[in-house]
Amino acid sequence: MFYKRSLPLIICFVMGVLAFCQEFVAHPSADAFREEMTTWFRIMGGFAVFIGAYSLLHMHVTRIRQRQQGWGYSAFVFLGAAATIAAGVVEEILKGMGTFEEGKSFSSFDWLYDYIQVPCGATIFSILAFFMASAAFRTFRARNTGAFLLLAAAIIVMFGNVPISEEVGRWLFPNSSGWQMIFPRANAVLMEYPNLAAKRGILIGISLGGISQSLRILLGIERSYLGGGE
């Protein structure tokens, strides 16, 4: 149907062309247009979070309803969400009544954040340190030239970035202040030359791909963002 598929694609093209052209127009109306559009998208962004929230809650409700494996744990999701939302709502009400002052009154909302969200969030990613060490020990082998270069670069970077490398440098070259910093300098040279070159190559390659993808979107060739259905 025209208004379900064709009209959105036309809007996408028109918006894209307008966005592209306003970059090259120095007139104040272009600035005003950009300010208005960015304000619109800023306001719309506030609604997007509810899609994610609904999807997550729907998934856990389905898990409980169908008694899937581990359905009991989903109750903790609702417990955590309900407690945090209740704390936030109560705080808003108290602020409205004038009995709560941000930064001075005790906040149970902030308490839940500081002592549940922060420790759990920080710890989950720190577990990767152990997995990384174990996986590197078991699988990281210099099987060929490329793997050897990778291993050597990793060791230079890991050693050059820590203070103990300067201690080792001072021990190896007690009389030569220039050579004492050999390990940090090796790290810096590796990062500023071969690493930089490779990253720049990857960056330019990705950018060219990004431009082609943007053009595909504007011309209606790429339509996956429209979602399924007619």
Added chain:
Amino acid sequence: MPPIEQPASTKTRDVEILVVVVCLAAFLLTCLLAQWPEGQSKVSAKGFGIILAAGLTLIMYSFLYRDNPLFKAAENLYVGVTLGYTLITTYRLSLKPDIIDPLFIDPPTLGVFAGELARRFVPIVLGFFLLTRLSRKYAWLSRYSYTFMVGWGAGIGIPIVVHTFILQQIQPAIRPLLDAETFRALTPFSWLTLSSPALWSIIGTLVILVGTVCVLFYFFFSMEHKGAGGAVSRVGIWFLMISFGASFGYTVMARVSLLIGRVQFLMEQWLGIAGR
């Protein structure tokens, strides 16, 4: 009559329960014995919070032994608290000041309200259209919201990408080689002894330029990498391997830093072993 042998699964469960009880007792004992700084009471909101945070941290680390019910419960609790926090913060810092306050709380007159509504009408409607993505019947309405955002992002992105990620990156890769001053600073003596900073600047720029071109060539799959092309591609792979090694080294550093952060919390705030 021989004693009745308990089945293996019941024995394992009994051992597991015993381990949990012993760990819990050890945790509580540690909390009691820990010496906190003066003025920091364990029987307070902050004190109880630190103990809870330490408990959740240790429960998370129990995953290193193996997945267990306590870990799963803590993980789901974290998801729930994060969800609640995100919703409240988005309401408080985005929806309330941008929509609710200007339309319903602040305006003193109907005229002001009408003006504010006119300014915000289209984004509010498009915002509600976004939510229709969750409905099978009306999901097509969300396409209008997405096309506005995606079209704008794609259109504004093209000149920005060309300028920032291509032109601004090619310029420093080539400019030093076109700088006459740099070459004038070179003398035959500095070529022989490798002592001139200008010489090293040129060498460094050449290394970066050669590396960038070789890496870009490696990703060009429209022609077979044979002969001279194969050699260029091989050099590109070497540069890539070095950069992947550097990335691996830094990734190890990052993960270890996160672990250090948690151990710092446990040692300093929970156990009260202030940094010696």
Added chain:
Amino acid sequence: MKITPEATLRRQEITRRIIYALVALAVITPFIYALPVKFKPMTLSKNLYDKVESLKPGTPVLLALDYEPSSMAELQPMSIAILRHCFRRNLRVIVMTHWNTGVGLCKDVCEKMAAEAGKESGKDFVFLGFKPGYQNLVLNMGENLLGAFDKDFYQKPTEGMPVLEGLRSLKDIPLVINIAAGASIDGLWIPYGRDRFGFDLGAGCTAVMAPDLYPYLQSKQLIGLLGGLRGAADYETLIAKPEAATKGMQAQSLTHVLLIVLLIGANIVYIGRRYYGPKEA
């Protein structure tokens, strides 16, 4: 003797647990027995420090703290050190974030550092809080800063705030420092901020991201970079206030040495077996 798959699995399991124990020991030991830590700050960290040091008192600086609890171990010490430095220089500090899960961390840092330095919200600094929109928010701030944030985090109107006097947009701010866990630096502040509105951009990032940002340092799109915990420790050393990051470098040193020894040892055994071990028929 034939090695069964179960025996192999069991050996791998034991090896794994030994490595976990060694890593844990390497991290915990420096907190009990302190190791001497002396290091020279890296040039990239010094460049950022020198830039902040060169600003005159009263110059506005925008701090975009785009991270959340999962990366706070590396980035929170950076934010603390930079805020401390900015307050010491009596700069006008504007703090905001693009990550709603990091609002609590930003609030904590602002309030603690402001209390330490005796700075007042609205007068010496302002915490604008969070707004969605990402690149659209930066573009919005670049045209109309007070329009993008008409109230601060504490719901006080930004119009008329002494700290924001004379500031209409990002074009009026000479330095922006982005402390980021995700792609905010190269995906947001460089293309949509620095290259459009002309301010100097400094960055602090997790160590994972640091190698990807070197191209921007050479092209001067970034004036300085704090990479991971080492970057935070460098900045603490430069402002002469060593704290969490500097202490953490002791554990970092020991753990890295352990991992290097394990890697080299494993590869020596591998090469030995490959070239000198019994050849398979």
